[in-house]
Amino acid sequence: MSEPTAPTVAYAEGLAAGELRFQHCTACERAVFHPRVLCPHCGDAEPGARVALVNGNGGVLSSQATALLGTAEALG
């Protein structure tokens, strides 16, 4: 039996190789992104059993930038 790996390992290895990888749940056959230990669609405990590559035809649906307002004194 192989050692379990964190869901982020395959994702991080993909980034290092210049690839965007996502989990593909074998229970419900849906994509899972960002890396998780449970499938957000069906609750399966191994959504990372199969990892797929993004084929380059995707788009960004949303993004977020966070700015910290205030001064260091206000933060305590």
Ligand SMILES: [Zn+2]
């Ligand atoms: Zn699932």
